[in-house]
Amino acid sequence: MLVLQGFLTILLSFWAVIDQQGFVITTWFPIMMALFMGLITGDMQTAMIIGGTFQLMALGVANIGGSSVPNWGLATIVGIYIATKTTHNIADAKAIALAVGVPVGMIGIQLDVLAKVINTYVAHAAQKAMNAGKFKKMNRILWIGPLVFGLSTALPTALVVCFGSTLVKSVLHFIPAWVTNGLSIAGSMLPVVGIAMLLQVMPAKKYLSMLLIGFFLSGYLNIPMMGVSIVGLAMAYYFYVTTVKTNTTTSTSSALSADEEGDDFDE
16 A cells, blocks of 8 residues: 555656646646645545645745746645655644655756756757658657656655655654744744735725624634635625626616617717
C-alpha cells in the first residue's frame, strides 16, 4: 500500500504540471491537490486542512505572462505526503507540511525556469524540423516538452517519496520546539491574511451588511459553513431577482419604448 501511495503521489505531481500547461482539468490549486492527496493517503481531513493552508498562501499569486512563482501545488503534494506519514496529530501535521512544503515550493521556481529554458530549445528544434518538412520528426520532438514539465515536478516528488520520511524525522529531531510552534502559529494566521486579501478585491463596503450577517451566523450561532453558504446563496439570489434582473428588464422596456416612438416619428 505504501508503494502504491508513493507511485500515485509521483504520478499526480507529473500529471498536474502537464495539466496546468494544457487541459487545466485538475489545476495546480493546492486545495485541488489536497483533494487527490486525501484520496491517495486515506487521510482526507488532514489533507484538506493542509491544502487550505497552502491555498491561502497562494492567493493573489499568478504566473502572468509566463513568470515563475512558488509552486504551492507541489508544496501541497509533498507536504501532505510527508505529514501523513510522520504524524497523526493535525497541528503537528500542519507544521511539518509547512516546514517541508515551503522550501519545495520555493525550489519549484528554479525548476519551472529550468523547464522553460529547456523547452525553448525543444521548440526551436521542432521548428527546424518543420521548416525542413519533417513533420513526423517535429511531432516526436514536441512530445519532449510535456515530458520536461512533468519531470520538473515528478523528480523532486520522487526524491521526497523515497527518502523524505526518514530525512524529515531526522531533521525534526534537531529542530527546536520554538521553530515548529512558530510554524503552527503562522499556519493559524494564514486564514486571516487570506480573507483580508480577498476583501480587498471584493465590494465589501457595498455589501457590509451581508458580511456582518455571515459573521453573526458563524461566530455567534455556530452554524456550519455549509449553512452560512446556503444563506449567502439565498441572499445573492434575492438581490439578483429584485435588483439586477429588474433593472435589466426596465432598461430593455425603456429601449423598446424609445424605438417605438422613433418609428412613429418617422412615419
